[in-house]
Amino acid sequence: MAALIPALPALARVIRPSTLLEPARLRRRLGLDVFLASETFQHTGSFKFRAAYHVASSITQNRVITASSGNFGQAMACACQMLGKECRVVMPDTSAAVKIEAVREYGGTVELIDVKRKGRQERVRELAAADPEAYVASPYDDPLVIEGNSSLGEELGLLTRSLDCVLTPVGGGGLASGLVQGLRRSGRGIQVFGVEPHVANDAARSLRAGRLLANDTEPATLADGVRTLSLGRHNWAILQDGLTDIVEVSELEIQEGVRLLFLYANLKVEPTGALGVAALLARPDLFRDRSVCCVVSGGNVDPGVFCRILGG
Amino acid sequence: MAALIPALPALARVIRPSTLLEPARLRRRLGLDVFLASETFQHTGSFKFRAAYHVASSITQNRVITASSGNFGQAMACACQMLGKECRVVMPDTSAAVKIEAVREYGGTVELIDVKRKGRQERVRELAAADPEAYVASPYDDPLVIEGNSSLGEELGLLTRSLDCVLTPVGGGGLASGLVQGLRRSGRGIQVFGVEPHVANDAARSLRAGRLLANDTEPATLADGVRTLSLGRHNWAILQDGLTDIVEVSELEIQEGVRLLFLYANLKVEPTGALGVAALLARPDLFRDRSVCCVVSGGNVDPGVFCRILGG
Numbered sequence: 046m047a048a049l050i051p052a053l054p055a056l057a058r059v060i061r062p063s064t065l066l067e068p069a070r071l072r073r074r075l076g077l078d079v080f081l082a083s084e085t086f087q088h089t090g091s092f093k094f095r096a097a098y099h100v101a102s103s104i105t106q107n108r109v110i111t112a113s114s115g116n117f118g119q120a121m122a123c124a125c126q127m128l129g130k131e132c133r134v135v136m137p138d139t140s141a142a143v144k145i146e147a148v149r150e151y152g153g154t155v156e157l158i159d160v161k162r163k164g165r166q167e168r169v170r171e172l173a174a175a176d177p178e179a180y181v182a183s184p185y186d187d188p189l190v191i192e193g194n195s196s197l198g199e200e201l202g203l204l205t206r207s208l209d210c211v212l213t214p215v216g217g218g219g220l221a222s223g224l225v226q227g228l229r230r231s232g233r234g235i236q237v238f239g240v241e242p243h244v245a246n247d248a249a250r251s252l253r254a255g256r257l258l259a260n261d262t263e264p265a266t267l268a269d270g271v272r273t274l275s276l277g278r279h280n281w282a283i284l285q286d287g288l289t290d291i292v293e294v295s296e297l298e299i300q301e302g303v304r305l306l307f308l309y310a311n312l313k314v315e316p317t318g319a320l321g322v323a324a325l326l327a328r329p330d331l332f333r334d335r336s337v338c339c340v341v342s343g344g345n346v347d348p349g350v351f352c353r354i355l356g357g
Numbered sequence: 358m359a360a361l362i363p364a365l366p367a368l369a370r371v372i373r374p375s376t377l378l379e380p381a382r383l384r385r386r387l388g389l390d391v392f393l394a395s396e397t398f399q400h401t402g403s404f405k406f407r408a409a410y411h412v413a414s415s416i417t418q419n420r421v422i423t424a425s426s427g428n429f430g431q432a433m434a435c436a437c438q439m440l441g442k443e444c445r446v447v448m449p450d451t452s453a454a455v456k457i458e459a460v461r462e463y464g465g466t467v468e469l470i471d472v473k474r475k476g477r478q479e480r481v482r483e484l485a486a487a488d489p490e491a492y493v494a495s496p497y498d499d500p501l502v503i504e505g506n507s508s509l510g511e512e513l514g515l516l517t518r519s520l521d522c523v524l525t526p527v528g529g530g531g532l533a534s535g536l537v538q539g540l541r542r543s544g545r546g547i548q549v550f551g552v553e554p555h556v557a558n559d560a561a562r563s564l565r566a567g568r569l570l571a572n573d574t575e576p577a578t579l580a581d582g583v584r585t586l587s588l589g590r591h592n593w594a595i596l597q598d599g600l601t602d603i604v605e606v607s608e609l610e611i612q613e614g615v616r617l618l619f620l621y622a623n624l625k626v627e628p629t630g631a632l633g634v635a636a637l638l639a640r641p642d643l644f645r646d647r648s649v650c651c652v653v654s655g656g657n658v659d660p661g662v663f664c665r666i667l668g669g
Contacts, residue, residue: 064376066398069435070462085623086378123381150382304660311397311656313625344623348616352664 059127060095061087063200063340068310075305075325077332082201082211083341085314089151091270091343092197092220093120093184099193100182101128108179109133110172112165114140115269116343117184122153133179135168143347185219186277194220198227201235201338208235209335212321214342215239215248215291216271218280224340225287238331239284239291240320242266242299247275248284249291257281267296267354270317270342292324292331299323303354306341315346316354371439372407373399375512375652380622387617387637389644394513394523395653397626401463403582403655404509404532405432405496411505412494413440420491421445422484424477426452427582428655429496434465445491447480455659497531498589506532510539513547513650520547521647524633526654527551527560527603528583530592536652537599550643551596551603552632554578554611559587560596561603569593579608579666582629582654604636604643611635615666618653627658628666 063082072079084092097120101109108131111121118134125132134148138157148155158168173181183190197220201211211228215221221239228235241249245264251257259275266272276284294302302319305326306312321339325332375394384391396404409432413421420443423433430446437444446460450469460467470480485493495502513523513536523540527533533551540547553561557576563569571587578584588596606614614631617638618624633651637644 064398068398069400070459073462086376086380088381090623147382150385307625307660311402311625313619313623348619348664348667352660352667355660355664 059098060196063087063197065204066310066312070309071305074309075322075329077325077329077337078335079325079332079337079339080206081310081312081339081341082197083312083344084197085312085318085341085344089116089119089123090345091116091120092194092340093117093343094123095196096184096190096193096219096223097121097124097182098127099196100180100187100189101125101130103189104180106178106180107131108176109182110169110176110179111135111182111184112169113184114144116345118144118153119147119151119345121182122148122151126152133172135165135172137165141347183277185217186279188279190219191222191226191279191283194223195227196223197340198224199230200227202228202231202233207336208233208338210236210238210289210332211338211340212238212240212292212324213340214268214271214317214320215241215276216273216317218248218276218284220340220342221288222280222283225283236289237287238324239288240324241271241291241293242268242320243293243295245271245273246291246293249293251276251281252285252288252291255285267299268317268320270315271320292328294320294323294327298326300354301326303351307355312341313344313346313351314341315343316350318342318344371410372508375399375509377516378622378624382621383617386621387634387641389637389641389649390647391637391644391649391651392518393622393624393651393653394509395624395656396509397624397630397653397656401428401431401435402657403428403432404506404652405429405655406435407508408496408502408505408531408535409433409436409494410439411508412492412499412501413437413442415501416492418490418492419443420488421494422481422488422491423447423494423496424481425496426456428657430465431456431459431463431657433494434460434463438464445484447477447484449477453659495589497529498591500591502531503534503538503591503595506535507539508535509652510536511542512539514540514543514545519648520545520650522548522550522601522644523650523652524550524552524604524636525652526580526583526629526632527553527588528585528629530560530588530596532652532654533600534592534595537595548601549599550636551600552636553583553603553605554580554632555605555607557583557585558603558605559585561605563588563593564597564600564603579611580629580632582627583632604640606632606635606639610638612666613638615663619667624653625656625658625663626653627655630654630656
């Protein structure tokens with residue numbers, strides 16, 4: 046069917062600008078001057094495309110290998126498809142069928158593995174050894190990823206409205222470090238706050254300790270986009286003094302964030318995308334009398350998960 | 358709490374431009390060159406604000422009376438609040454609590470009536486007789502409403518991308534007639550197709566008969582935004598030769614439209630908002646090899662209704 050679809054109009058920029066929303070009813074409920082930068086309508090439905098496209102268009106290699114069960118795999122497959130490159134995505138064989146289908150739809154080759162028998166990184170190393178001319182792409186720990194994500198920081202830095210601080214989910218730190226880097230270019234002194242689930246607070250602990258700490262196991266948070274063991278090293282180097290603070294939120298606050306965005310902003314967001322609003326619920330006094338932008342990182346969520354949250 | 362919220366930035370236009378989306382996965386599934394003009398992020402979450410604001414800002418009266426259990430009541434209350442005017446909204450006492458709450462949140466006075474004992478229009482006439490200086494606002498049958506909605510047609514007419522036809526829900530005909538009027542100004546010959554549920558096909562029958570016909574009773578369609586008895590007279594005057602055709606869709610196609618927009622465009626839409634996509638499912642051959650814009654009219658839907666549709 047793909048051949049039936051005309052190409053996107055030549056005038057369209059490749060990276061879609063973030064969708065800026067100022068929902069009156071959400072603002073009233075939170076009692077804060079908040080607006081949203083939603084990446085749910087970015088190519089492949091999350092901010093990850095910013096990084097993936099920058100990586101794929103910057104490297105000389107024509108083949109990319111990556112491990113991702115989530116948004117980065119889709120984003121890299123799509124970016125490679127647009128650029129006429131090949132993309133292999135290593136995914137656990139327990140991944141949801143819709144996620145595997147999405148990567149394939151964007152032309153990616155899916156390598157399913159039994160993670161009990163072989164780790165994802167191990168399989169990536171095998172594939173890389175067999176194809177030394179391929180580029181092995183990390184979803185966050187790569188200066189090219191950070192630079193790609195910095196485009197969102199630049200967009201926000203150019204806004205003519207008042208903006209004191211930006212709230213962003215923190216997993217591997219790719220988005221947060223990109224925002225810090227992009228916002229610095231505006232010279233406006235806009236602060237960046239990270240947001241982490243309590244149960245996945247490795248970055249908050251790292252910031253307090255002044256050194257990079259990791260979770261022992263993949264954290265069991267609803268926000269599947271931040272189920273990482275630790276920040277990447279390149280990300281930590283930027284976030285160590287680039288983040289103003291990290292707000293930790295409960296799983297219930299994440300759910301309430303998803304619900305509020307549905308009810309009062311007409312937005313469909315994945316749990317990770319609601320972390321910013323969850324932080325405003327958790328620590329409203331931190332943001333009183335300030336202009337706050339919540340980055341809604343993505344919208345890819347299964348109907349079943351979504352409706353359980355809405356009904357909960 | 359409202360006092361805590363700073364005014365929207367002075368630079369923002371009052372009417373928000375439609376959110377234009379070109380979702381690759383939806384396009385691939387439909388096999389058509391389709392894009393979306395989503396009014397789900399318009400003030401009050403639907404296109405109705407375009408008309409309401411134009412009415413409220415054009416009239417000399419300081420008080421508005423209207424009957425609406427849905428989006429027009431919220432939109433008119435919000436427009437009046439912005440302009441420092443008063444708004445009374447007559448609603449059945451069986452209206453969902455969230456809808457009553459929304460009108461009140463925008464500063465509207467809600468007049469609840471027992472529709473078994475007294476019709477909505479009858480109560481509007483009583484209120485108008487008691488306050489002859491108030492403006493009685495129709496949600497569709499008013500040249501000011503049509504002119505307000507024409508702003509969306511103008512926006513679409515100004516797009517630099519190819520655009521052959523626009524698909525729009527048809528209830529009272531306020532949006533469809535506004536689109537026809539606004540698109541005519543572009544002189545591009547862009548066609549307008551209406552979309553109606555089979556069970557509420559008064560406009561399709563009217564078009565075929567060449568005269569204004571009505572449904573016997575309020576149609577029992579999932580698309581609550583088009584549960585009208587007939588087109589308005591001002592709307593019919595424009596649509597009679599302004600519409601290229603009307604596509605009729607089943608309730609199942611409406612549900613499938615809501616699901617496709619959730620899964621492949623990350624959009625939360627109310628059933629009426631999915632009518633355009635439903636028409637592409639019902640009559641794909643009509644739109645093959647053409648550039649099609651589906652107007653997504655609004656996003657206000659209860660979580661319960663929404664999740665029943667997603668799960669169905």
